[in-house]
Amino acid sequence: MSTIENLPLWAAILISALLVIGSSLALIGSIGLLRFKTFYERVHAPPLGTTMGLFTILAASMFYFSLAQTRPVVHEILIGIFVTTTTPITFMFLVQATLYRDRFEGSDPLAGLSVEQPQVKTPHDP
Amino acid sequence: MSGQILAIALTISKIFLTLAMAAAASRILRGPRAQDRVIGMDTLYVNAMLLLLVFGIGSGTTLYFEVALAIGLLGFVATVAMAKFLMRGEVIE
Numbered sequence: 001m002s003t004i005e006n007l008p009l010w011a012a013i014l015i016s017a018l019l020v021i022g023s024s025l026a027l028i029g030s031i032g033l034l035r036f037k038t039f040y041e042r043v044h045a046p047p048l049g050t051t052m053g054l055f056t057i058l059a060a061s062m063f064y065f066s067l068a069q070t071r072p073v074v075h076e077i078l079i080g081i082f083v084t085t086t087t088p089i090t091f092m093f094l095v096q097a098t099l100y101r102d103r104f105e106g107s108d109p110l111a112g113l114s115v116e117q118p119q120v121k122t123p124h125d126p
Numbered sequence: 127m128s129g130q131i132l133a134i135a136l137t138i139s140k141i142f143l144t145l146a147m148a149a150a151a152s153r154i155l156r157g158p159r160a161q162d163r164v165i166g167m168d169t170l171y172v173n174a175m176l177l178l179l180v181f182g183i184g185s186g187t188t189l190y191f192e193v194a195l196a197i198g199l200l201g202f203v204a205t206v207a208m209a210k211f212l213m214r215g216e217v218i219e
Contacts, residue, residue: 016135
């Protein structure tokens with residue numbers, strides 16, 4: 001197991017850039033979750049971190065461990081596969097549940113949606 | 127030199143992910159309705175998983191990878207159970 005000091009310079013710069021890009025994307029996604037006004041807008045922000053942010057941090061981890069152990073280390077792909085398959089399923093269930101609850105309370109966000117006026121009326125928070 | 131660059135990037139990345147977790151936790155606390163809290167929890171555990179991967183790069187052990195894998199799997203089950211509960215009122219019918 002080699003230590004952090006004897007990495008080549010290009011590898012350190014590459015891994016650092018991937019780490020900073022990935023964590024910035026996760027931070028932007030979470031700030032979007034905090035700042036959007038309605039639930040149907042909010043649900044779009046976090047996948048910024050769960051797709052591109054996750055991929056860049058996983059790529060940084062794969063590069064680092066492959067160089068440190070001098071053999072290809074690809075087991076991080078498992079996390080990528082699990083998270084990219086489960087995140088759309090999760091959010092689809094959640095938006096279905098929210099739509100059901102909004103309709104049950106009498107404020108249908110899709111009411112009056114037509115071809116001439118394709119604008120979704122999102123109910124604002126109380 | 128390369129160790130210094132990597133250490134600075136690891137610190138920046140940890141700070142960013144901690145701020146992201148704080149934003150998600152703030153949405154859990156503030157969220158006007160239950161589904162906002164559920165999506166805040168989903169974002170919180172994904173950010174925690176990314177933070178554990180960054181810790182794993184910093185420490186050089188693959189132990190953190192297994193913890194991140196467990197968080198990824200269990201968090202999916204938790205969020206789907208919450209969504210089913212919001213939809214139906216019970217998880218297993």
